[in-house]
Amino acid sequence: MTAAGSATTYDLIIVGAGPVGENVADRAAAGGLSVAVVEAQLLGGECSFWACVPSKALLSPGLTLELARSVEGTKQAVTGSLDVEAVLARRDRFAERDDSGDQSWLESIGVDVHRGTGRLNGERTVVVELNAGGSVTLTANHAVAICTGTTASIAPIDGLAAARPWISRDATTSHVVPESLAVIGGGVVATEMATAYTLLGSQVTVLARSELLGGLEPFAGEMVTESLRSLGADVRTGVSPTHVERDDSGVRVTLSDGSVVSAAEVLAATGRTPATAGIGLDTVGLRDGGYLTVDDTLLAEGTDWLYAVGDANGRVLLTHQGKYQGRAAGQVIAARALGQPVDDGAWGRHVATADHSAVPAVVFSHPEVASVGLTAAKAGKQYPNIRVVDYEIGNVKGAKLHSDSYSGKARMVVDTDREVVVGVTLVGPEVGEMLHAATVAIAAEVPISRLWHVVPSFPTMSELWLRLLEAYRDAAPTG
């Protein structure tokens, strides 16, 4: 199906119309360009239908029930248990596979939609194998943007692929809760799905080579591990699956120490692979597959017409950050095409500067893990002088009021030469919405002296900010 018009020449052709491609299209069209998007699956992409949205929908009811059970007076009202069928039905409503709204919106902003698989065929040329059959060759006057994202990787563990494991899409869209679930991996998908299925009543075993949530502050993975265990999951870290096999009764995972984990189902949450193989990069002198290297305007190295935006460039594998890149890319492509000034200094409107220093992420585990900027370990490598301050969130009155026995931890990392915050990590129930304040402080490089004038409202949990500032002040070397 090709949209009304069926043009074959555009200022900009976008391969992949997930949230990132849609943002590129929106900004480029607003800038005055003629734009086409090429998409073989659903407009709106992985995040809406198969990732962030359905995973959060699976998690949210169970986490809310845990909260209700944690407050004296409220918990007495909670005498039943989570209605699993209702949770799955609610999740289905969120991830309904209907992209007609996106189609209408793209049409309304003048963007043509080509339903099919796009592949470069030389400079500024995209061949589309149409879903409806046949093909069409599109030509770009100015630019092509690769927004094809990533797909789930299945780690090269003997027997794993043959055992037809769940990948993240299966876990987020399943209509059954397996009696037991083995999760191979320790990253965000593994952690969130282990939490979701534990709350939904599955007996979950997590098999992770290292600690959970590697790359974040170590206490994040530790606290989530402890909580998962207290919810009834079996979390094994420092273990390596060596062999997987499926039979009629389920799946058996053999570990390097010879032990065996049996489960009704297995989830391979073992990373992502860029969806850049077989899309014709070799026809323009680039390597087929792999992440594309780009500058801060998202322009691919060595070209003046090819952009890679979102997961495909490997800078940050997060929907919101890809959309942010998409806005910058759409704007800069339009500016360059029309000979307008390019604002590509740090924090300009045509660059994705925040990718380097102010990327926020929330893991919807129990407790939640919210982080932005650098960990203490990374900041220590990047800045000559840093100060790290920690605070137990449960000591804030607003946290105690929020739920009984609130337990959480906050870390703030400061570059003491500039006196600006370069990293914040929050672990605790309901910390997700507290993160944006940290993201403002970091991305805007607000000096500590000014943060003292940013008063948190009492008795919110955000009073944590005051405690972190006090801890920072009181940890200052004297003399």
Added chain:
Amino acid sequence: MTAAGSATTYDLIIVGAGPVGENVADRAAAGGLSVAVVEAQLLGGECSFWACVPSKALLSPGLTLELARSVEGTKQAVTGSLDVEAVLARRDRFAERDDSGDQSWLESIGVDVHRGTGRLNGERTVVVELNAGGSVTLTANHAVAICTGTTASIAPIDGLAAARPWISRDATTSHVVPESLAVIGGGVVATEMATAYTLLGSQVTVLARSELLGGLEPFAGEMVTESLRSLGADVRTGVSPTHVERDDSGVRVTLSDGSVVSAAEVLAATGRTPATAGIGLDTVGLRDGGYLTVDDTLLAEGTDWLYAVGDANGRVLLTHQGKYQGRAAGQVIAARALGQPVDDGAWGRHVATADHSAVPAVVFSHPEVASVGLTAAKAGKQYPNIRVVDYEIGNVKGAKLHSDSYSGKARMVVDTDREVVVGVTLVGPEVGEMLHAATVAIAAEVPISRLWHVVPSFPTMSELWLRLLEAYRDAAPTG
């Protein structure tokens, strides 16, 4: 009881050791001054024992239960009702009337505590009528700080005072939930206590002369009124009680239209009065009673030694803002006493600049109301060019995920000459922790162009920020 030492001469004497006085003491002592506090009641003051903390403790369990009831899958587990006795017992634990922790802390930082009623008796002189009997005269080398706060006002309605109404302290500390409760007033106390008692099962009637939450964006009061009604309260706005009387069956409130409201109890939530009468201001040439006028260092007009901090100066009647003033005052008093440089330019460490433009407040109603900076109406008077953008929070994916049928509204007010945000109001369930991001943006005067680089994590409710920026951009006049 006088603390160890029983000195009578100090660098600084603080009259009133609520949270504000304690902050002044802390910073002045840290700055090297000898400090005494004078307190007739409990150290820690109104907020901890009789206001913010117990009121939030009354509200929090009921609001959490409402949340649990609003999520498909979770609500099926909620088959019981709020355990009122457990809520009251939990509230009691939060507001336990024991200030020994504060006493120990003040001692640990070298601050003397004089338990009694302080009264000025000429310049830099405070006479304390000791709780234990007798009196002591204290002399300040440098400064006296008045941190006496405010007390509840009972409006001059015929018969009201004689009917022995509840004031806010009674509502927050009651061990009974009256079958019915008439609330006179429409401000924060009236709104929060009407919400709390409605959730606790009382039949509440609110009697307010104008709309609820006057002074905030008008939609805030409208949404809270609608919600209170849907929870079962009778909210009458634009009405004036003319007469109140109590008999054995309860209280009868006659309104100006002749109608009568009967209730088991009545709460007079009719404002606050500065606790500055009878404290000897007349002995130093100032008016007895009333709010003290101060500059941004909290120094009282016409003096070089008397400070008024917190509610007593009438700048902002909020605990957190008083504590903020307290930090500035403690620091500047120490700096001046020791002949150190004074940093009193805008946003310096010795001034309370945020009082003018970046005061946050959260009303723990259902829905919550969180605001910082100016309303559209006030901004329109203060800035020649503003733009106001509104967004329905329920349209943010994170809000839909948070609870079914989420309804909320956000407003952002921008000074278009400087392109900085000057006001934000959020109304909706659980918006309280989202406010601090707005407070950072406003207090740090982060330009809109930089806020585009502050990426909200998907799918949190904080994505609202992206929607507000888009609405701002798309509402820009063209041509």
